[in-house]
Amino acid sequence: MLSLPSEVTIKEVGPRDGLQNEPAEILTEDKIAWIDLLSEAGYSYLEFSSFVHPKWIPQLKDAKEVAQRIKRNKDVTYAALVPNMKGLEAALATDVDEVSIFMSASDAHNRKNINKSIEETYPVLEEVVREAKSAGKSVRGYVSTVFGCPYEGDVPIQQVIDVSKRLLDMGIDELSLGDTIGVANPKQVWETLGRLEAELSFQHLAMHFHNTRGMALANILASLQRGITTFDASLGGLGGCPYAKGASGNVATDDLVHMLHQMGISTGIDEKKLEQAGTFIQEKLDKPLPSHHMQLTRNERR
């Protein structure tokens, strides 16, 4: 039997993971208009920005203004990425619904990304989780480089288990496992999830695939068969891969929603509104978005 769930939650990360990998600068008012379009498309979750120092990610320097000016849809959880206490304080000041913390399963990537070893990262995140929880916010924890590292290559599953366990012990509400450089294959996904489920106990587990090698939808199919029902995605396949210039970014929300709906799996997302939101941001970026759906949309308009 091809065992599949009847319902899936898609967490839109385009405004954060997508835009942070786009060289183009998008006007704050355009971002806000875009997030407002997304808010009406049927998502239950939007990661709208990141409270990191603008030196690191200038594309998201307007996180505060975006947070304050978007129209909050009560059916949507609005989340923002925070790297440390300073980021958390800025995020809390804007009354986000949820904060996301992040670290890597490989030490080399963690050092390049956060400028700390894995061991040095734990106390920083522990404080962030504690303070976020005491402010009444839920917390999502990202683990990067779960299926491979641009610097170390293969990442032993035990490291993924260790980092995941530490984050779960901090009290995070959801863990999101990231294939940061898009190297995972369906067999590896199947086996990794088997190991993790055997050794850890999850409240909520999400998968975060990049489509660098075109395997993202196949990896999602393997995850669905393992019972995973939450996936991160970026509309239109917005964003790229910082480790392979010009390569595909996150799995495209529109292509994922299409596949799920075709298989009779509901997402709550309106494909027509999704397309309108995709066309909007494509025009603002002034470049063709890489998803298959956006390709087809452009061709129909020729």
Added chain:
Amino acid sequence: MLSLPSEVTIKEVGPRDGLQNEPAEILTEDKIAWIDLLSEAGYSYLEFSSFVHPKWIPQLKDAKEVAQRIKRNKDVTYAALVPNMKGLEAALATDVDEVSIFMSASDAHNRKNINKSIEETYPVLEEVVREAKSAGKSVRGYVSTVFGCPYEGDVPIQQVIDVSKRLLDMGIDELSLGDTIGVANPKQVWETLGRLEAELSFQHLAMHFHNTRGMALANILASLQRGITTFDASLGGLGGCPYAKGASGNVATDDLVHMLHQMGISTGIDEKKLEQAGTFIQEKLDKPLPSHHMQLTRNERR
């Protein structure tokens, strides 16, 4: 259990299904040089051209010269598409190893493609199969529009079973089921294969996916789980979709080989030689090939 085979056969259809959908005209000598590169890359099967009237597919009008001038590798089966007796005679004159016949599971597509109803097509193909077999050639039968038709929409599985049965009764050696417009989803693939395997008996069954919606690798994963071990593919994702201008064509051989090898499934194909052959035809076409692998290759060279 994610049940997967240990070995898969990839049948390269780029020189036929790929090039027939490319508007650019490729010089005969370049085609020959390309097929010679493919012949050394580890494939066991190449569909090198089509003996159809040049009025219909001008890109392949040099089928005869190509057949005569390519270097035949004894480990490779060289096949060509033939629509009728005239095509078969031309193909036999060049001593091809195998011929492919084709028809659609939907009447409207069959009429547009072959200018005959499904019923009118059977006797034509019956004669082709009989004559090909008596000339000592093996015959492959393609069924198009198995998962959807550009004119009729949904195609009832019963029609696929009926057409497949008629082709099998003619004595074809392999059946290749085509998702001509790239609309199949993994659940549909799983269910269709289940129905077909229950109602027909196969010697050899192959799947022929197009990547119009980005689902080809996921569909192949579902097929692998059903025990299918033969897939058609086009290097670099060469070719497009005649029903959606600019959309992706056949599943890309390079992306498929990469996924299979990463999962520990052998194909006999050398990824480095594949890349060289992909780069060669990309230069001759003078346009970027759409596969993820070719995208990454181009970026590395920047």
